[in-house]
Amino acid sequence: MKVGLLKNFLHYFNLKQGTVLIAVFQLFTSGFSMIFFVLALAHAMGIQEMVVRDTEDALEREALEDISSNHLNTRKMDMAHHNATGA
DSSP: OHHHHHHHHHHHSOHHHHHHHHHHHHHHHHHHHHHHHHHHHHHHHHHHHHHHHHHHHHHHHHHHHHHHHHHHHHHHHHHHHHHHHHO
């Protein structure tokens, strides 16, 4: 049955038409693949930029927390010194 379908298919196209049909099909599939890979690459680059920004924000947040905790410790020490010398 499958061989009969192939023989019928070959009656519609001669060798040149079949070759052109295969070439056009390969061009479309390669174009689709290239578009897919370009979109995937753009997505990966966007994700990479998001990770860089998030890392910078996390480092900045850590630095601010460190500065604020040092500031609180300094204020506590000043208050303790003031209470110790003033009392």
